[in-house]
Amino acid sequence: MLGKRSIKTTAKQQGIRLAVSMMDLTTLEGADTPGKVRHLCAKAVCPAPTMPEIPSCAAVCVYPSLIGVVREGLEGTGVKAASVATAFPSGQASLEVKLRDTEEAVAAGAEEIDMVISREAFLAGDDTRVMEEIVRVKEACGDAHLKVIIETAELGSYDHVRHASMISMEAGADFIKTSTGKASSGATPGVTLVMLEAVRDYMERTGRPVGMKAAGGVSTSKAALHRLVLVKETLGDEWLTPERFRIGASSLLNDLLMQYQKTQSGHYARPEDFSKE
């Protein structure tokens, strides 16, 4: 039923602006350089100079080596500097290496850390080790907020998605996140819903609100608005804020801008109407 909601006109415009404000604009490529990252920061702060009512994104997300550049680029803007850590994306490294990775990112200025759970431990049934790692990384974060990526594509079932979500929240995650964006699938409607329900049930049980980030595979405005519908109808309007919900994406932003432009002019836009970075 929720998959069939039709978002039009004013609701669509408001939804697009909300989606932009919740975006963690991301680049995680081997070929990333300071120049590219600086451009991305400018884009995150002001996505569309011709449409000033479009808000800034929530954060810029990069590898630890580029966080310094991000902090400079976002100085005084309110957009957060987020870094992946813990041997992203595979997480196949010792705990010591993962903690060091986290500490360096924080020292370089990361305000948000996106870690990966140890799927190797999870799939072997070792919940204790999964949770212990999260607890230690959270300590290493200091004041930075921690998002825990459960990598839904590798977990195999909705039951596993729910379970991984629960133990991550119990171990102290500030946000739970679907994917690294490097696996075969990301924030499908199904896993997004399961994770939102887990957040809701955890909230009901403990009173602590944990945020949720849908990353990977959300590349069209329609998909983004659909995720917002899921948030609204599972958790309520109070969760429609960057403090509680984020979308991790890169090419989505321009699709949102093109759709927004169409709602204003009535005509279809083209990719060249907006800068790629």
Place this chain on the structure above:
Amino acid sequence: MTGRLPVRKTYKLYVGGAFVRSESGRYDGSRGFNVPRGSRKDVRDAVKAARSASGPWAARTAYNRGQILYRCAEALESRAVDFAVDRPEIDASIDVLVHYAGWTDKLQPVMGGINPVAAPFLSFSLPEPTGVVGVVAPDSPALLGLVAELAPALAAGNTAVCLLSGDHPLPGLDLAEVLGIADVPGGVVNLLSGRRAELAPVLAAHHALNAIVDVSEDAALGAEIDRLASESVTRVRHSGPATSYDEAVRDPLSRLEAVTELKTAWHPVGA
């Protein structure tokens, strides 16, 4: 003012949803056209395409496959004038496609069922597609003889690699163009022209083939196909060509059975 020069057709093989020349570059003549002479590598490529397409094709609903087969009938009806084949043979071919379009979601209740096992279990047996089916098409009737074997194979959820008649390949190659516009996913049907004596053994010996339907009416070739198929326990059916609509649909279950597997599953019933 001279008459207008018509643009001549280039006949090509149909493999993986695309129209391709033989990788060998060879050709034979037929009715004034140069027709690709398929090679063992073309057979290899076709089987690969058919294998790749078989998972997704089998995963579609029976209803969807039925609609696609019906659309093949729609397409053949609208392109009938393009075929150098007698109208009754084309009409029969169209009707065969319609008949088998209606089998896709009927095979399971007719060929499968619940097994009344003498223990507290729900046990059921379901027909499933065997996978990739090879068809050695007859010389005559060139179109109907081919469609009468292709339609049941597809209806049962299989993908197909067909070796067209060496003497009369054009109706099969024209059929490829019809399938190309009928929503048939790439790789589900592959049609190769060439010399049967050269290609049939290659096809029969291919380990990735699950079943082969031989309508060549060539006893020696048939025996060779049997022998080569045994290498990978490929299922074999030999048959004479259907020469009319009634013959093509007289015993549909035999055609369908030859290209399906039966899976039986058990689940306990109880607290």
Place this chain on the structure above:
Amino acid sequence: MTGTRTQVVWDYAPAPESPDHVRLRDSYGLFIGGEFRDPVDGERVPTINPATEESVAEIAFAGPQDVRAAVEAARAAQPRWAGLSGLERGKYLFRVARLIQERARELAVVESMDGGKPVRESRDVDVPLAAAHFFHYAGWADKLSYGVGGREVAPLGVAAQIVPWNFPLLMAAWKLAPALACGNTAVLKPAETTPLTALLLAEICQEAELPEGVVSIIPGDGSTGATLVRDPDIDKVAFTGSTSVGKDIQAALAGRGVSLTLELGGKSANVVFEDAALDQAVEGIVNGIFFNQGHVCCAGSRLLIQESVADVVVGKLWERMGRLRVGDPLDKNTDVGAINSREQLERIEELVDAGEGEGAQRRTVACELPDRGFWYAPTIFTEVAPAHRIAVEEIFGPVVSVLTFRTQAEAIDKANNSAYGLAAGIWTDKGAKAFEVASALQAGVVWQNTYNHFDPSAAFGGYKESGFGREGGPAGLRPYLRIA
């Protein structure tokens, strides 16, 4: 960021399905002998949109002479229709299926305008299933013996078919497709309040070049139906509707040797065990009773919850009900549409009042309802006793009655403790339990960990006073054949 955050409120804007492309005539006659004719002794009446109370088009009710004429036309056409090969009959039905698909959007909008159901449902369920039903039975037409264990078959002759207002087009498809595939001709009487999509189906039959007289479509009220089943020259009656009218029809056919199939009411039990996936069960409960405003013969109107999880499930259900959107059927975001008629609304209100009077606890979702039109907000009754009227009688509205049970055996007992036996739902993560309970339930359709799924290949029909005979699959052929 400091200071209080302003509360975001994201409301859905109206998302109307435009009726602009729909072309309805101002007035429709009766479809008899392949053409639309003026009624001879029937009257012309408006058919109204229950969401607005406005007239959508003028239609004709068939009078007794019109009914006679339709049966005569059907009889005249039958030998030639049966004489066609199965392949040829099938090809006509394939044409109808394809035409329904081509005109799908128009049919969906008209269905919602005439009957009140959300356009999302008519678009995604009713119309596609109607096309699929014709497609499926088209493929049986030349394979009939395979569907009945290899026996030689012949058609019955002329089938009189009466369909209800809750799935007008779909029920027409469920009746016509198998009847025609088997070589019968048909006279179909659509429901009093919802004749339009059947009349559009008549146009589709014309477009498909269906031979004259093979199908007649004669709207009318209860008296038209009563006249039709008493016609001396019919061979078969197929009725979907209320149990009380079904009993009348069965009595009226006494001693006549006319074949009969009935698809009647239900008070189906939706059973939630403690080991069910509860969030999914709640979605299934909502789908089971609020889909189509609860105007569904197989609606899961009795919710049986294992006591250990009853409070949790009711809590989640109530919360979910609060997010259902009641309103304009033509808005694509509407979940619950209009009640089909004033009469039906009054019946719902009467039974709900009775429920409160009996001592059950009622909660109704607070939502703004439009001034015009017939509406009822989703309602849940708890503290329901098995003997209460709201646990026994079919309400046919968006009202669910909750009862509890302790053990599997008790659940089965309670579920079976009904004169009805149409459908049931079972929610449990344990496969073995699901199959064991399924075999113990006296219901013609059992849904495990889902609800309200239909397919032309899956037989549907009831036990006990929910009727007899099946629609769908090879079992759906049998009621339209004579074993030769």
